[in-house]
Each structure stands twice: as structure tokens, then as C-alpha cells.
Amino acid sequence: MDFDEHTTLEAVMDSFRNTPDPRTKQILTTLARHAHAAVRELRPTHDEWEQAIGFLTAVGHKSDDTRQEFVLLSDVLGISTLVETINGDAHGTEGTVLGPFHMVESPERELGESIDQLGTGTPCVVTGTVTGADGVVLGGATVDIWQCDENGFYDVQRPETQPRGNGRGLFRTDENGRFWFRTVVPSHYPIPTDGPVGELLAASRRHPYRPAHIHVIAETPGYKTLTTHMFVADSPYIDSDAVFAVKESLVVDFPESRDQAEADDYGVEIPFRRAHFDIRLAPEEAPE
């Protein structure tokens, strides 16, 4: 029963031998194996182990209904984008991280409605289509949108100044697979730095900024749900996203428009900013 550095792992692996669900067993044994490898390599002191316990506990304590510090930790370690990459499907638009702010339901909105309830930012019209990988238009698909305001804050971060649901909208594509809505140009922003993940970034001299982006989840039966962003092409930090989520195919121009006819169509004043983002969904079963 005397364990050395390697037989301890063997005993732990063996302890999971009766796990009935094979995937659970695989997950537990794989995580144990990698965790032991990391500890054997790092050879932490007791103090370092206690610091690690304290850090993880603080991450848990910082998480609540409107803040998810473990998602943030996953994000800044590149785990979230790795999971997206693994689950990506080359037949559809590239995915990227969910982020920690998709925690309240987006209000259902009519096509063309504004998701901005503040009226203080740069007006913007976003249009796009949802199609299958084969180009077939997908009417009735849901397009869940959420973004920060022009100061870089999501509604849940500023409940005193933003009504719940500001910057959020759940749209449904028309019969031609089109969606369109009004908003304001989002700002780049720092991820929340007032928690343990902020301390981690500070200790490693990493900046906490994300380039400006609008979050999208597109979903319709028979296709894989897509979680992605449209990134604002000329945003600061477009080349050094704190959460490693930028993909070239997701970078979208937001040019200024003075097109009066289009302004009338969408009910905005000129000048306004204009973005177009087409979404291709991969089928649930990949084509042969």
C-alpha cells in the first residue's frame, strides 16, 4: 500500500475501474492521468498546492448567476477556443467561444427591431442569411444575438444603467433565410479583471482586452448549432484577443454608410454603420 510517484496514479486509475458509464470512466481516468503528470513535472511545494486550492476556490466563489469565472479561466487558457475547434465542422461557418455573458435569455425580437435600448452609440444595421452547407436557405432558423454597448459593457454587468435584455435579441430568419436588426457598434472591452482570473492576467502581464464583436448562436433542426462571433474588422486588439477567439473568416467590415434609401428601409439616420454576415450551418450528419 506504499505509493510512490507513479504507483499513486495506478491506484487512482484502478479506483475508477467499476465506473459504469464508459465515457465517464474515460474522462475521470484521463483527467487524473494528465493532472498527475502536471504535478510530477511541476513538483509543487505545499504552499503552492494550497495556493492552487485557494485560487480554484476563489474562482468558484466569484461565479454566480451573472458571472462565470470558470468560463473566463477556460477562455484565457485557450481551452474554450480549443473545445470550439474540436467541435467545429468544416462544412459550416467557423465557431468560436461562447464567452461568459450568455447567461440570460435573449428577448424574442422582430426582424429589423433594435437590440439597443440606450440610443447613445453609433447606429449600425446588421444583415445576413442562414443557409445550409449546400447553400439551401434556412427559413425559421433562430439567430441569438448578444453584444456589449459602446462602452464595452453587457447588460448584466451594468444592471443600474442598462435594462436587462439590452444588446440581446432572439431573431428568426424569414422564408429566404434572411435576418436583419439594428444595434450600435460594440466596443472592444476588457474581460472582468476584478476576480482571480484578473489576478492571473496581471501576474503574467497579459492585457485583458477582447476586440469588438457581436455574439451569435444560430440553430435550426437537422443542422449543428453554431456558436460564433462576428468581429469588427478595425477594432483594437483584433490581433491579440485575450481569449484567443478570433478567426479570420469571422472578421467583418463595419463600414460607414450614407445610403439614404437603405437608411429609410431600416429606419436609421445617416450616417450609420453597416455589417453583413452570412452563416452556413453544417448538417447534423456530415454528408458522405
Place this chain on the structure above:
Amino acid sequence: MDFDEHTTLEAVMDSFRNTPDPRTKQILTTLARHAHAAVRELRPTHDEWEQAIGFLTAVGHKSDDTRQEFVLLSDVLGISTLVETINGDAHGTEGTVLGPFHMVESPERELGESIDQLGTGTPCVVTGTVTGADGVVLGGATVDIWQCDENGFYDVQRPETQPRGNGRGLFRTDENGRFWFRTVVPSHYPIPTDGPVGELLAASRRHPYRPAHIHVIAETPGYKTLTTHMFVADSPYIDSDAVFAVKESLVVDFPESRDQAEADDYGVEIPFRRAHFDIRLAPEEAPE
């Protein structure tokens, strides 16, 4: 800026390049590397990733001033005993896990005093000596003791029936390096199963029991602090400790004694149980 499964890790590693403290940099990059390897191997779905986030958050939320669920998680994965093994010093008594219940200060007690304030268990006298690796007796060393009662509960787990400090004592060895105290024989017990770690054990059909033991931290200037247990030799689960902490050298007989002279010396009634545990501390600087 387009990351695949491997370049994501490169970008994360590179993001830590300016970390001023070399050890912090080593810890962050090593953990990131092993975490990415685990994720690449497991290829989690989004749902599984969300379950992992939810599990870690629940572990954090379960932790408070009197409960440390992350320590428990470290324990059941064998990480705690691995850290002990790595930090062990062959010149001294073997160490083992701290466990999650060393969270309140042990009350200072006189040699011979009882740490049991309930009077309902099997009386027991524990004696021992603290020496250096070379056998020199260490007077004035602190011996911090904590244990559960005869029902398997620590004071912090049963604040309504156990006074704070029951089962705990901070002793100081006499000029001959000796310590002795009265207590009751501790019981084997399940680690707390009403949290996420309990769910993990249930999902893997692992029992939650630890064999009966008394915790010890021995400390004196010039020597490495020792965190260990004395295990009760005839305890159930001595061969399948849920936290992998048993070492043969730490298993101690607790025989029954009817020695009236000794009973008088220690102020107990016969019959009583008797245990002896000698502690050798390794010097802070290993001898050449």
C-alpha cells in the same frame, strides 16, 4: 490568427512570455500544456465542457470556512498524496495528506490533557517522541493533533453536538522530546458525500471511506514541518483509503491495555487503548 488544435496552445504559451516571476511562468505554461493535452485527447462536446464548468463551480460553491471541497477533490484524485510524496524527505517520518478538516486552530493543551470533550468513546492514551533524523530529542516541538470522534465526525462537522476544539490539541514536547495525551479511538468515516465530490464517487462506484486515523503536524525550527497521520491498524478500509493516504510505516497498533499503573499515570480507567507513535523530523537542509 487562425488557430488549430496545436497552434492554440502555442498562442497560449506565448501569451505568458512576459510573466516576470519564472516559477509563476513555469506553473502557468505547464498547466496550460497539460490541460490542452487532456482536452485534445478527450475531445469533449460542448455539453461535456459545460458539465465540467458546472462541476468546478459547484465544488467552489460547496467550499466555505468549514468545508474545503477542492481539497477533497484533490484528495480523491490522489493529487494530495502525490504532493506529499514529492515533498517527502527520506530522512524523516513519512508524510501524508493534510485533509480538509485542518481549518480551525487547535487549542493549546498541556501534555496529558484530553482532546476529547465528549466522554462517550473508547478511552485511549497516545504517546510518542519527536526526534531529529539523527535521533537527537527535540524538546519544545509543537505537535498539532486533530481527529474525528468515535462516530466519525470532526467538531466542525457537528457544531451542534461537539464543542469547537473537540478532538483537537496543540501540544509541545517536553525536554526529552516526549508528548502524550488522552483521547478516544477515532472511527473510520466517509468523506463528506453531500457535495460534487460525493457525486463523482457515486458515479464511479467508489466508496467514500477512510480508515480510522489521527492527524499530526509536527514542527520545530531547523527541521522540515511534517504533516502526517497515525492510522489505526485494525480499522476497516485500511487497504482502500478513499484518498490514497495510507503508508505502511504510519499504521499503528492500538491494543487494549489493563495496566493499572499506567492507567493511574495517565488518569484513565482500565481497560483503555494504547498507541505509541515516534516522529522523526528531517533537517531543513539535508545532511551531505
